[in-house]
Amino acid sequence: MIRGLCRCLFFILLSSMLGLAWGQQESSRALSDARSRARIHAELGAAYFQAGNPAVALEELEIALASDSSYFPAYSIRGLVLASLKENAKAEEDFKRAMALAPKDPEVNNNYGWYLCETGKPRQSISFFLEALKSPLYETPERAYANAGSCALKAGDQDEALGYLLKALQFSKDGGALPRMLLARLFYQQGRLDEARIYLADAMKLIEPPSAEILWLGIRLERKLGNRLAESSYVAQLRSRHPTSSEYQDFLKGNFE
Numbered sequence: 564m565i566r567g568l569c570r571c572l573f574f575i576l577l578s579s580m581l582g583l584a585w586g587q588q589e590s591s592r593a594l595s596d597a598r599s600r601a602r603i604h605a606e607l608g609a610a611y612f613q614a615g616n617p618a619v620a621l622e623e624l625e626i627a628l629a630s631d632s633s634y635f636p637a638y639s640i641r642g643l644v645l646a647s648l649k650e651n652a653k654a655e656e657d658f659k660r661a662m663a664l665a666p667k668d669p670e671v672n673n674n675y676g677w678y679l680c681e682t683g684k685p686r687q688s689i690s691f692f693l694e695a696l697k698s699p700l701y702e703t704p705e706r707a708y709a710n711a712g713s714c715a716l717k718a719g720d721q722d723e724a725l726g727y728l729l730k731a732l733q734f735s736k737d738g739g740a741l742p743r744m745l746l747a748r749l750f751y752q753q754g755r756l757d758e759a760r761i762y763l764a765d766a767m768k769l770i771e772p773p774s775a776e777i778l779w780l781g782i783r784l785e786r787k788l789g790n791r792l793a794e795s796s797y798v799a800q801l802r803s804r805h806p807t808s809s810e811y812q813d814f815l816k817g818n819f820e
Contacts, residue, residue: 566714567646574781581752585806586792589619595633597630598630598631598634600626600627600630600631601627601628601630601631601634601637602627602634602636603627604623604624604626604627604630604637605623605624605627605634605637605640605670606634606636607623608620608621608622608623608624608627608640608641608644609640611623612640612643612644612647617644617647617648620640620644621641621644621645624637624640624641624644625682628641633664634667635660635661635664635665635671636661636670636671637669638657638660638661639657639658639660639661639671639674639675640674641654641657641667642655642657642658642661642674642675642678643674643677643678643778645657646678646681646682649767650685651682654678655678658671658674658675658678659703661674662675662747667694667697667698667753668698669694669695669696669697669700669701670695670701672691672692672694672695672707673691673692673695673706673707673710674742675691676688676689676690676691676692676695676707676711677710677716679691680710680713680717685714685715685717685718686714686718688710688711688714689715689718692707692708692711692714693711695707696708701715705731705732705734705735705736705739705742706731707740708727708728708731708734709727709728709731709742709745711727712724712725712726712727712728712730712731712742712749713745715727716745716748716749716752720747721752721753724745724749725746725749727747728742728745728746728749731745732746737769738765738768738769740770741765741766741767743762743763743765744762744763744766744770744776744777744780745779746756746762746782747759747760747762747763747766747784748758750762751780751783751784753789756784756787756788759784760784760785760788763777763780763781763784767781772804773800773804774805775801775804775805775808775809775810775811777798777799777812778796778800778804778805778810779801779810779811779813779814781793781794781797782794782797782798782801782814782819783789783819783820785797786819789804798814801814
């Protein structure tokens with residue numbers, strides 16, 4: 564009788580343990596599925612944002628966060644989208660949420676740093692780029708260095724900017740179009756016009772089609788060098804490619820500095 568009772572209790576206990584294990588497995592699988600959905604929709608959101616469709620990007624990011632509200636990359640990406648729409652209060656909330664969930668993540672730090680720089684806090688932004696660079700797993704350190712250089716330029720620290728931009732060039736895997744353009748701008752500001760021309764020409768080979776920013780720099784650079792033919796070529800490209808840009812409006816107004 565006792566032996567039968569023990570056997571019965573054993574099977575009850577075993578059944579309970581198996582049920583618990585199965586429940587944990589199901590819970591783990593559900594969490595994994597939710598995280599996968601969040602990742603997929605966050606990546607779609609980033610792709611739509613890069614393609615110039617912020618409205619659809621926001622829809623995808625909403626789905627990502629509805630799937631997994633702790634998926635911090637979605638907050639970081641949504642912060643960038645909202646910032647591009649000038650919804651800075653909402654963007655700030657998303658960046659703060661991402662930073663709270665993943666304070667050491669390099670992409671989160673890089674994105675928040677860029678947001679700060681773009682909203683008038685270039686000096687404050689640099690510490691976040693440097694935090695991103697501390698991660699040995701960061702796959703694109705050239706971006707953080709280039710961003711740090713750009714923001715140091717905005718903060719008026721040309722020496723610091725030069726150091727960061729040369730580092731960005733050192734780590735670049737695609738020829739370094741952005742750091743080369745920024746170095747051209749830096750040397751232009753310093754009056755080192757021949758060096759600026761070299762870096763600008765290198766950047767032009769890598770940026771297709773050329774942005775309004777790089778063409779406007781070319782116009783001002785060649786104007787200072789007295790090369791009217793090259794200046795006219797840049798003007799023609801700016802007029803045909805970016806007629807509604809602020810750079811072309813500055814040209815029409817004669818705001819060369």
